[in-house]
Amino acid sequence: MYIVAPEMADDDVTKLNDSITQIIEKEGGSIVRTDNVGRRKLAYPIQKKTEGHYVLHEIEGSGKEIFELERRMRVNDAIIRFVTVRVDEDRKTADKLKAKRDARQTRRGVASNRGRNQETGAEAAAQENQ
Numbered sequence: 433m434y435i436v437a438p439e440m441a442d443d444d445v446t447k448l449n450d451s452i453t454q455i456i457e458k459e460g461g462s463i464v465r466t467d468n469v470g471r472r473k474l475a476y477p478i479q480k481k482t483e484g485h486y487v488l489h490e491i492e493g494s495g496k497e498i499f500e501l502e503r504r505m506r507v508n509d510a511i512i513r514f515v516t517v518r519v520d521e522d523r524k525t526a527d528k529l530k531a532k533r534d535a536r537q538t539r540r541g542v543a544s545n546r547g548r549n550q551e552t553g554a555e556a557a558a559q560e561n562q
Contacts, residue, residue: 434505434514435484438471445485448510452489452501459500461493478512490519 436445445468453463469486478484491497498516505514 433486433488433517434511435474435478435486437510437512438481438483438485440485440510444510445487448508449487452504455501455504456489456491456493456497459493459497461491461497463489464492465490481512484512 436448440448449466449468453466456463465488467488469488471483471485474482474484491501502514502516505511
């Protein structure tokens with residue numbers, strides 16, 4: 433994610449996004465998703481600016497494209513802040529938890545259906561006895 437200075441026009445932000453995409457693809461990475469959040473108020477002033485244009489890129493790659501991307505963002509005056517976060521380990525953990533939760537839910541569904549069948553069988557037997 434990076435924040436572009438608010439005085440940049442939307443066309444310039446689009447050109448910056450395209451150049452970042454080219455850098456990533458040239459280094460062997462690929463962009464999974466790009467979210468152009470738009471102009472938002474900053475949490476605190478940065479370089480006497482209170483607004484910025486937020487852009488989020490989700491990238492897949494080996495890591496060398498991230499190194500080059502961060503190097504270029506450091507020297508670009510239009511970008512006032514950027515942050516890089518690794519999420520692959522978090523995704524693996526989240527997928528494991530989701531699979532475990534789904535398995536537990538299916539076990540509960542089978543158990544509750546079994547309990548319902550026993551109840552209906554007991555009710556049917558009670559009705560036959562009357």
